[in-house]
Amino acid sequence: MWYSICLLCAIVLVCCIILRKKSQKIFPEKKGMRQRDIESLKKEIFSYAKTLRSYKQGGQSVTVKNAFRRIQKTYRLISAKVKKNEPVSEAEKWVYENFHSVYTKIFSKRFDFSALPYVHDEPRILLFARFLVENSLNELSRERIKGCMNSLNGVLSWTFEEIVHFDEAMLFAVLEQIAVLCDRLQYIEYYRKQGNGGVFIKEDVEKDVYLYFLLQSEKTTAEVKTYLYKQGYREKTISINYHTVLLNNAETAKTLFTAICEQEGFFTVWDGIKNSDAYQVISQDYNLENVSYDTLKTYFSCIERIAKKCDVSERYVAERLAEEAKRENTDPSVLLLDEEKALRKAILRGKPIQRKEKKNTAEKIYIAVLLVLTAGLDAALGYFVGVLYAGLSLVPIFFFVEKVINEILSYRNKKKESPKMAYDSVPDEYAVTVVFRFFARGWNNFENISFKLGRYLP
DSSP: OHHHHHHHHHHHHHHHHHHHHHHSEEOOOOOOOOOOOHHHHHHHHHHHHHTTSSOEEOOOOEESHHHHHHHHHHHHHHHHHHHTTOOOOHHHHHHHHHHHHHHHHHHTOOOOOTTSEEETTEEHHHHHHHHHHHTOTTOOOHHHHHHHHHTTTTTOOOOHHHHHHHHHHHHHHHHHHHHHHHHHHHHHHHHHHHHHTTOOOGGGTTOHHHHHHHHHOTTSOHHHHHHHHHTTOOHHHHHHHHHHHHHHHHHHHHHHHHHHHSSSOSSOHHHHHHHSHHHHHHHTTSOOTTBOHHHHHHHHHHHHHHHHHHTSOHHHHHHHHHHHHHHHTSOHHHHHHHSHHHHHHHHHHTSOOOOOOOOOHHHHHHHHHHHHHHHHHHHHHHHHHOHHHHHHTHHHHHHHHHHHHHHHHHHHSOOOOOOOBOOTTSOGGGOOOOOOOOOOSSHHHHHHHHHHTTOOOO
16 A cells, blocks of 8 residues: 555656656757957848748746756865865856855846747847857957947837846857856766776777876876877877867856856847837838937837737737827827727727827716715714714714725825936936916917926026
8 A cells, every 4th residue: 555655756756857847948069169359240141141031929937957067066066176275267266256246136137028029949139148148258348249239220120028138148158158168077077086096987088188198197008098199199289278168168168157147148128129010110201319218218118019910010009109109299108108008909990099088987987986985984983973974074074084995095006107217417206297288379478388397497
């Protein structure tokens, strides 16, 4: 009986482990980094970006856990060497000194790309980030990334959500490359132990790292060294190749750890918004230069939401927005913040916006509930203490009920973003766009009104 229960539990545990591994996609091992000048990289980006145009929305999530385990394992190996006062390479120093910074970066981000556009079962923005990182040895700077992103204008359009997650995708790609670097360091450490022990493995004689330690070891027999010499393996050539590997690892480590530890980010959302097709379309007719960053994020999140619900591109939504704003003789922000539903229906139907007169139904319900509750509570009070006291308590009860209703409604009402402008002379907490309606008979009258409003014309 107990044997059957244990066997059943073991089978269930194995199935759970298999299902858990399938539910989270672990990235395949990626190739190492290489050095490319910015001009040749931009040319290659142009052709690579074309392969990313066709995509599907959403996919299986990716995880950084596998990369972290590999980095952590390498850190422990290096820590053991440091405790024994054994020499460490330059790349190992970078990993040892910056491991906790990497740990903080990993667990301070969510890395959730499952709702983004996918190409070949991978997040599109992550594929592009990997391409940039793999081709940026010794020069993984913000200026380089910004230049590469700017070169995509007219070739590839990112969604607003991709722009928001681009910095996370770059960090994910860098962590992948650090994991690959750690695999190489583990590889070197494994063959260091084999070679220093004088263990001759005929299948591994093609590996320069192994041969370097084997020929340097005092435990290696003269017969093995003679055999290797007769086979054409020269100690000088092997030493050069080994130190080339160390140099490449050191350059890779310096590039990666400098990128994630010494700079704020790779590409800001602000830069991404300015490079987007939607921004270019709207800015042709409306000045967005002085609009605050938070307000722009609100605008473009609205555009993205409409694009998803209508199954169209964000560029098309921006074109319809600009068209409807011109037709209505209003600012695009009015349509985005106040008429989002009407704009969405207009795009779905392919017709101009049809505004309906807003009925004061909510206000009427609010007043009715306020009066009914006040009358009910006052009647209940009158039943217990008498009509006189109930009459005197009518006004306090009214204000009490009003406060309670307002408090309840404050939790239900969504916070609405107020458009703001960005000027150096105005602190951000006081920045807000305010519209005053008045009739001016002339310029002098306009100046007088502006003076009364507390504004001086330049």
